[in-house]
Amino acid sequence: MSSTNTNTMEIESSETYFRPKSQEETTVALNTVESVEAFSSEILQGNWDNVLRIVSQLKIPEKKLMDLYEQIVIELVELREIGTARTLLRQTNPTQLLRDQFPNRYLHLEHVLSRSHFDPKEAYPNGVSKEKRRQIIAQALSSEVTVVAPSRLLTLLGQSLKFQEQQGMLPPDSGYDLFRGTVPVVQAETDDVPTKCYNTIKFPKKQHAECVAFSPNGQYLVTGSMDGFIEIWNYLTAKLRKDLKYQAEDNLMAMESAVLCLGFSKDSEMLASGAQDGKIKVWKIQTGQCLRRYSPAHQGGVTSVCFSPDGTQVLSASFDLTVRLHGLKSGKMLREFRGHTSFVNHASFSLDGTQVMTSSSDGTIKIWDYKTANCLRSFSPHDGTGTMAGAAGLTVNSCIPFPRPNQILVCMKSPTAYLLTMDGEMIRKFISPESATEGAIKDMAAASAPTGGDGMKKEGLGVPMTDFVTTSLSPQAEIVYCLAENSQVHCYYSDNGKLIKSIPVAEGEVISMVAHPFSNVLAVNTVDGRVLLWKA
Template sequence: MATNGNTMEIESSDVIRLIQQFLKENNLLNSLAALQEETTVALNTVDSVEAFSTEILQGHWDNVLKTVAQLKIPDKKLMDLYEQIVIELVELRELGTARTLLRQTNPTQLLRDQFPDRYLHLEHLLSRSHFDAKDAYPNGLPKEKRRQIIAQALSSEVTVVAPSRLLTLLGQSLKFQEQQGMLPPDSAYDLFRGTVPVVQAETDDVPSKCYNTIKFPKKQHAECVTFSPNGQYLVTGSMDGFIEVWNYLTAKLRKDLKYQAEDNLMAMESAVLCLGFSKDSEMLASGAQDGRIKIWKVQTGQCLRRYSPAHQGGVTSVCFSPDGTQVLSASFDLTVRLHGLKSGKMLKEFRGHTSYVNHASFSLDGSQILSSSSDGTVKVWDYKTASCLRSFSPHDGTGTIAGAAGLTVNSCIPYPKPNQILVCMKSPTAYLLTLEGEPIRKFISPESATEGATKDTSTSAEGGVKKDAPVSLTDYVGLSLSPQAEIVYCLAENSQVHCFYADTGKLIKSIPIAEGEVIGMASHPLSNVLAVNTVDGRVLLWKA
């Protein structure tokens, strides 16, 4: 092992020995033998050097041979050992065993080839009718002295390793990463995949407390925030162009990602307005104020593709196609565009909106494109032909058309039931609609009462404000779904999140989620966690 600056280099042979020790401790001896043969790296460890030496000194040759069979010992020392055992077997008149050991083992065959005189001496001993110790043992050394020499020679070839060394080192490594903020404290860890397992919540529940906060420098607030589909990453895109990956439990920058540990962050040339993950969570698309889009490999921070520019105006929305081969984007330039990941070129353009396009996504089955615009409409497009199939303004079923009042449609996302979509507008009402625009359900802000109405807003444990204040309409700026789609979260301009039952539209609870002005919100795909980004430079993390 060597160190070079802050980098510690580990010998590959040491890693192999750690694995071999693990195999030995778990009695996987065939695997151990195969690994030693394939790598030519020998483990050469014993539980106790003293015990190994004692076995030799006492002549417990069965145990010694079992131990030696798992070790890599120099040929000369093995020849000395086997020569001694053959002589002692002859002394005990166990001539059959001595003859087998002499004629059918590798060390004695090497002895025959390299030291024929010593080999013939052993054959001569076997043929005699009596045993003479002085003549039998080489150089006139007594048996006990010979055992001492062999014990010392073999003991020098072996070492003792603390039990469970591999698991201990891995545990210490994870503990260090936890202390450095690379891993969340007191959590399980998938060592094979290199991830913290995220278990889907058994039931959906509304967030009840703010458990952590990410803070950004002044005027560098996070303009967008998103979770990866596998729940491993929380990513922010900032006004200064930086894209950062966070541990959503500790609110610390993920330093286990090498590029972030080296302060080599993913970045755009202007403010990052939107982010979108591929379905497998391996790629990230980012759209910027200058109309550019970049595609990143999250694990390495490598930029895989650039679209410069993708639009003539700021990019308001980016998402991957279900198969991950294309990127869909919306823009202030009134268009929706589809880009090829492999070709790096625009494949299709969807034109027809008369104002900013705020959001675009694929339908549940991927056959249609949904777009939302400040012109008050939702448009449904044919994915293959880029033709507009229908355009509608969300309404409540009574003839009141939201779009007629020029209300901006902020976003439109597929609801996890065929032919249904959730629509967020700049109004106190969000809608569940069919893809034909027919209303199914409404999610109405509890504060959207008649203009001038009052309510008890005295300060309480649940975050109320002053008593008998006039209630103003509170428009929604964004919405999202709980992991199992049982709850619809609607983020309002007054920094409250209204939580509704998805199947009834009934309000569950309103949460005063921030003090300052809110920008957007993202919900964790597997846990009851919300991330809300604010103008004052914070990302607030709430959990049930």
Template structure:
């Protein structure tokens, strides 16, 4: 990581920019307020030549916004006044002598020297001995003035500020902080949303993270909605932000550069970003939730405890004012970030809640459980609107008023035995549908009303049940990672399996897809995070 830029250098660059663009009032105000001394010229040789040739109008224009020591200013202005008298321009000499700031200072600090100049200006004929009492000549005085001012000036290439900003942006693109072809709003300091790529199958591993130690590994990973961050939460409690282009830790975030990571007391088992990508919520296996500011790494709110057992899934509502959570304690809760209190609680699952999700309009809450069901809740009343058992050949959708029949009970019992629901994943291109991942050989697309509309299956019978799933940027592809550590890719329109990629030889923990590019991340229980691209 390059060394940070000194604040004084930033001021100097701004001064140079103002000077180049003739913004003299702003330049003068900045130089008066700032203690920074900076006297830039485009070409030192040319500047010194102007002094040697006595082109004082040009010299004065350049030095008027410079910070020059008083002694050297006295010498400069004195010589200009002498030469104005010599060339029979007494009126100009009088104006400089009586109205310029350097000469006003000279009058107060060197009375005899000022009086000599007054006498020189008042005489009708130029008096060489009075002008140069020390025996110097015009040429030697110009040479001495040039030598003195040469020590004060700095040569700066034109448009240095803009050139440096361009270099910074290129560096950030190289680091993956900015997308290679993305523009940057310099005045607002924001990156416009990166345009999503056309979908292509991510099947080539291009980078790998290896956490240090034998027992450290990622329990969860998630991309920010703006595509600029990949966050991981590890079994040892650390939360880290990564550069998905290089697979390296984001050292542009000051707290990470200083090894001061976001962290929780116990294993971090779920993460999620707010819609504006500025906040990150984390849940740990001791039932606690924390909300972090990504740019500073500071904790904005702690909910402790939020649940009586581990927090398995978290997400923000639309405006980032609430957090939805699911837990091993079989409950789903909504927490207010302003109050830090539980606002709503949803009960009805008979086993672990593995995944939770707000509907796009925040009127519904979805939850997936190890009891084999997905439930759709009314976010306001907390009543259960639908209970769905995603299983091939079984589609049970029942509201809260529907009585349980023996047939339904048998079907649910079958689901309990075979298909833990691992996750529910939103489909950005179709806000009324979600992708459902079950611990089986099948993935499903389900509507918010609880209807299963599509099934994806690799047809293998044992040792390859799905543990996680994700969707491509344009929602044309569905990814599922199996217990066999194979990444399966299906085409949504046809439901066909179009690619299989063996990721590793270890047990896979999870999967995440970049929201804008064809990048997929998988992570295992041996401390590896694998980055795949098309």
């Protein structure tokens, strides 16, 4: 047994002595080995590297562990591996317990260690031999372990998963992947319109979710609240995810002010959150650990956050009229995109990651070079006749990449959403069914021109008009969802712009909406403190 291997194994053993990681996570100690006979044979042969490796995963009484470590120290001295014996004696938990509870035995080991030669009679008093000591230890440790058949273990795991389903920690009737530790999400075969509100998340009185987000892998629904808390939910049961240890212990992720935006990394392992005070934090979802703080990232509230495709940078937009790129490793601002003359409401990467797209209350969409931060082009959506919506000062709420090369879906503070090329050319429009004909819309815009586009009259012209708040896409991008200020979601075919159905999704004022990446599910958050979950 080499001194290096023994020392390394002992470090691992000392870390897991009282509570191995697996036992800490489950709070259940399963003292099982593949074979009791093989375990006993390892002790009788003095294969201490293997013995320590096995024992580190077991829950053994303190006294028996002290006996084991005492014997290993003596045998290391006999082999003249003095450095390893000294480390084992002075830096491990069992030997420290031996020193505190049985000081005479500990001093005896120190004496044996300090001798220039090894004397078996001195090391093993009262006529006990090395072989006899090994037999005593083997018998003592073997009595602490059992062998469990694989079928029994699978039964225990099945019962555990069933319990988690009953507690709302896992979706019902889901196939849990024991190797990856996740619930697989079956991709919807065909896109369909969500028509049923199947569950609701309710927030405390005078609180509400300012933003919601689904993770790219479909496992998490996250909300960011006006009180600064960030919570992860089971989107099927509308219950808080208690399988995340920090949430089960009420140690929630939190910002110092209202959370205005959320964004996931592509692998769904990290979450970025932007707050009203201009700060950004990056979190590790599985542990709730804050990996990085940008304090402040902006001089105004953060309106949008997203990760670069490789997950090494965070892109953010703000009320301070800027868009900034931050390094995750360095914690520093890498680039700034300046040019908008009003609030920047949204920023995202193009599908290939080479360009940045920004949407602003100044009525424009700007396309930037990701590496140089140079503005490549700036345009406003129009009706196809050359009349620019931005000329009236209409706010551009968002601009997201459409899953076809060089196409973007644009939502404006108007009753019309647009599918454009990244050069600003019109492909298709999605017009609110509650608005008038295109001619009436232009008449209304003209009538409101003295007060500005966002002051457009909605009464007195005989035609009701409802602006869109945000847009989203179905999993296969066959349907465009447009959430309107009157709390209706209008659903359109993306290939022709025809209306499929309009759904009244809430009674109160709506804030935003997100679509699940794989299932026909929508989450809509409202001012009255609810997140309404709709499915097909």
